[in-house]
Amino acid sequence: MKTIILLIVASTLLFACKEETKDPQPVIHDTIPISEDTARMLKYPVSLKEIFKVHGGLDRWDQMNNLCFEMDSRSGTETHNISLPDRKTKIEAPYWSMGYNGKDVWIHENRENAYKGDPVFYHNLMFYFYAMPFVLADPGIEYHEVKSTQLDGEVYEGIKISYNDGVGTSPKDEYILYYHPETYQMTWLGYTVTYHDNEKSDTWKYIKYSEWQDVNGLMLPRTLTWYTVENGKPVQARNNIKFEKVTLTEMLLSPSVFKIPTEAKVLPN
Numbered sequence: 001m002k003t004i005i006l007l008i009v010a011s012t013l014l015f016a017c018k019e020e021t022k023d024p025q026p027v028i029h030d031t032i033p034i035s036e037d038t039a040r041m042l043k044y045p046v047s048l049k050e051i052f053k054v055h056g057g058l059d060r061w062d063q064m065n066n067l068c069f070e071m072d073s074r075s076g077t078e079t080h081n082i083s084l085p086d087r088k089t090k091i092e093a094p095y096w097s098m099g100y101n102g103k104d105v106w107i108h109e110n111r112e113n114a115y116k117g118d119p120v121f122y123h124n125l126m127f128y129f130y131a132m133p134f135v136l137a138d139p140g141i142e143y144h145e146v147k148s149t150q151l152d153g154e155v156y157e158g159i160k161i162s163y164n165d166g167v168g169t170s171p172k173d174e175y176i177l178y179y180h181p182e183t184y185q186m187t188w189l190g191y192t193v194t195y196h197d198n199e200k201s202d203t204w205k206y207i208k209y210s211e212w213q214d215v216n217g218l219m220l221p222r223t224l225t226w227y228t229v230e231n232g233k234p235v236q237a238r239n240n241i242k243f244e245k246v247t248l249t250e251m252l253l254s255p256s257v258f259k260i261p262t263e264a265k266v267l268p269n
Contacts (some may be wrong), residue, residue: 020215042247045143048159050184051133051177055059056218061134061194066253069130073103075115076191081257082127088258089123108264120267129207130221130243133177133186140164146176151188152208152227152234157181158190185219188234204258206234 044052052058067082074094082089090099095114100123107119128135136159146158163173173192178188188210192201206229211222220246224241227234260266 005130024099042104043143043161044137045145047145047157047179047184048133048143048177050137051159051179051186052137054092054184054219055133055186056214058134058137060217061137063250064218065250066247067131067248068242069245071241073241078126080127081259082124083253084129085252087124087127088253089127090258091123097261097264099258099260100124101260104260105267106260106264107165107267108261116195126241129189129224130210132189132221133216136161136175136177149178149207151178154187155189174200178202203238204232205229208237210236210240213243213246215246218248220248 049058049251052061065084067084068080070079073093075096077093079092079093081090086102088100088102092099093115095107095111098105098115100106105120105123107115109115135142137205140163142164144160144161144162146160148155149158150156157180158176158178161175161177167196174192176188176190177186177189179186182222189207189209190204191207192204206227208225210225211220212219213222220243222243222252224243225237226239226241228236228238
């Protein structure tokens with residue numbers, strides 16, 4: 001009787017061992033394709049998606065093909081024309097003009113030493129500040145939430161933006177978009193300037209987006225206010241730039257708009 005019981009137990013254990021060592025059945029995971037637009041939206045922080053939405057929506061921005069505006073500077077009234085799909089630019093001022101044709105930056109001066117800055121740095125600078133927050137959807141950007149910060153007496157939430165190597169002319173630049181925690185409207189932009197430098201900067205500058213205007217269904221700035229900075233925080237307004245005659249449409253600008261004038265000087269990028 002004991003022998004029979006032992007045989008039954010041994011057989012059971014042997015069967016169990018064989019069951020345990022069976023090759024597992026392959027598991028087939030179905031894949032569901034997603035669109036390029038959906039994949040793009042998945043990479044943005046939830047807070048940034050809300051900011052885009054409050055400002056008119058990223059889909060609406062993507063429908064636009066050209067942006068034009070005027071602003072006053074030390075050079076007089078500047079007219080900026082930007083082709084949004086390829087970021088070609090042209091800026092015209094009373095005594096100079098400059099632009100980017102998709103390959104080269106150029107400058108043309110109507111009188112000697114009319115322009116005092118660096119066209120490679122400036123040709124798209126004001127566009128970038130002006131087209132916030134939508135330019136923060138560009139490729140090659142990394143996003144990080146930052147802790148709540150008090151600026152000029154109010155508390156804001158923030159998203160820090162950095163760039164992958166080789167993106168733009170100043171990939172070491174960093175930005176922090178500060179937004180109202182309840183409305184999700186952008187209010188401040190903190191930024192560093194690293195142009196010509198190989199290292200990141202810890203010197204922060206601040207712009208307050210103090211007024212907005214509806215331009216063809218999108219909220220774009222009416223006034224930008226630069227602030228003086230003490231101990232890394234904005235303390236006092238120092239100058240304003242107002243944007244006038246703003247147009248934003250689906251019309252594609254003619255390539256001739258961005259053609260380099262014969263008499264212009266082409267600059268190394």
